[in-house]
Amino acid sequence: MTIRPEPKPGVMEISPYVGGKSAVPGGRKPIKLSSNEGALGPSPKAVEALAKSAMDMHRYPDGGAVALRAAIAKRFGLDAERIVCGAGSDELIALLIKAYAGPGDEVLYSQYGFVMYPISTHAAGATPVTAPEKGYRSDVEALIAKAGPKTKLCFVANPNNPTGSFITGAELKRLRDGLPPHTLLVIDAAYAEYVSRNDYSAGVELVDAGANTVMLRTFSKMFAMGGLRLGWAYAPANVVDVLNRVRGPFNVSAQAQAAGVAALEDLAHQDASRAHNERMLAWFPAELAKLGLSALPSVGNFVLIEFPKAGKTAAAANEFLMARAIIPRAVANYGLPDFLRVTLGAEAEMREVVAALTDFMKA
Numbered sequence: 001m002t003i004r005p006e007p008k009p010g011v012m013e014i015s016p017y018v019g020g021k022s023a024v025p026g027g028r029k030p031i032k033l034s035s036n037e038g039a040l041g042p043s044p045k046a047v048e049a050l051a052k053s054a055m056d057m058h059r060y061p062d063g064g065a066v067a068l069r070a071a072i073a074k075r076f077g078l079d080a081e082r083i084v085c086g087a088g089s090d091e092l093i094a095l096l097i098k099a100y101a102g103p104g105d106e107v108l109y110s111q112y113g114f115v116m117y118p119i120s121t122h123a124a125g126a127t128p129v130t131a132p133e134k135g136y137r138s139d140v141e142a143l144i145a146k147a148g149p150k151t152k153l154c155f156v157a158n159p160n161n162p163t164g165s166f167i168t169g170a171e172l173k174r175l176r177d178g179l180p181p182h183t184l185l186v187i188d189a190a191y192a193e194y195v196s197r198n199d200y201s202a203g204v205e206l207v208d209a210g211a212n213t214v215m216l217r218t219f220s221k222m223f224a225m226g227g228l229r230l231g232w233a234y235a236p237a238n239v240v241d242v243l244n245r246v247r248g249p250f251n252v253s254a255q256a257q258a259a260g261v262a263a264l265e266d267l268a269h270q271d272a273s274r275a276h277n278e279r280m281l282a283w284f285p286a287e288l289a290k291l292g293l294s295a296l297p298s299v300g301n302f303v304l305i306e307f308p309k310a311g312k313t314a315a316a317a318n319e320f321l322m323a324r325a326i327i328p329r330a331v332a333n334y335g336l337p338d339f340l341r342v343t344l345g346a347e348a349e350m351r352e353v354v355a356a357l358t359d360f361m362k363a
């Protein structure tokens, strides 16, 4: 037997993250609706800032991301001292779990919660615990019932990916009040920029109210900058201090910082992105209904479409769409084998999806 290095307990229990596909058979240009990337693409001003900063790529970035944190603070009315930036919110999810949980500890999230939570939990050697959902929505009372002395963190994606559902500001407050005070509540608000419901809250007031709640945000979805890897946390001072100790000193590139500042300043592009999404959120499910298909109610930039268990199945639809160079996201890995998640893309793209699904249902 050869002796070889073995990873820490937990690492080999990780089911590696499988990203949305980006190519289709035949090498045609695909319609990529598998990763919830903003339909309008990035702000032209962000692209310009990125190109300008390319000349300086021999310089290390500002490790404190001072200008970017100031721009985030200004745009969202927050205190820049309580913001920490990361290489995508995925990095911040991993850092929070690494900092607060280890072997013997539990990390709690809901049944259809985002897959990065179990991945980062196993990587830290901690134990993932899930609470059942009701009607494809996080169930606050079920989460509270699963929390105990070992629960170091509780993650709630709000809105959730892949379901598209959200819990109200009142439910979020009930969750915070019902969780033990030693449990760090992480509100992953990756799609907050899209939500216009007035009973929704991204959680800022809960972060402000104590020392045990964090809000995570990203530039990957509505800002359509996933390729640059940029996310941020809004946190109480004690958690900011912890994140700044465990993160890499230069975890956010200078190019991402420059593009992020420019994107935040381009309010017109943000308004256009939100307005486009509102239109698609109303139009696309109505078109599906005409085909006898239904989508779960969503407040994000994607919908989860339900297919019959036999005949016109989700797996068959996935294959049919792929053959038409349309890439949806299969979500069987979430325990949702009868659904496909489809990002709300540009209008022309969504019309192609409707045409393809029309043929699929007739075929």
Ligand SMILES: *Cc1c(COP(=O)(O)O)cnc(C)c1O
Pocket (backbone or CB within 6 Å): 087, 088, 089, 090, 091, 114, 157, 160, 161, 188, 190, 217, 218, 219, 220, 221, 226, 229, 230, 231
């Ligand atoms: C996309 C997504 C993220 C991760 O985004 P980053 O690209 O890492 O910033 C985090 N949480 C949820 C719920 C997401 O859908």
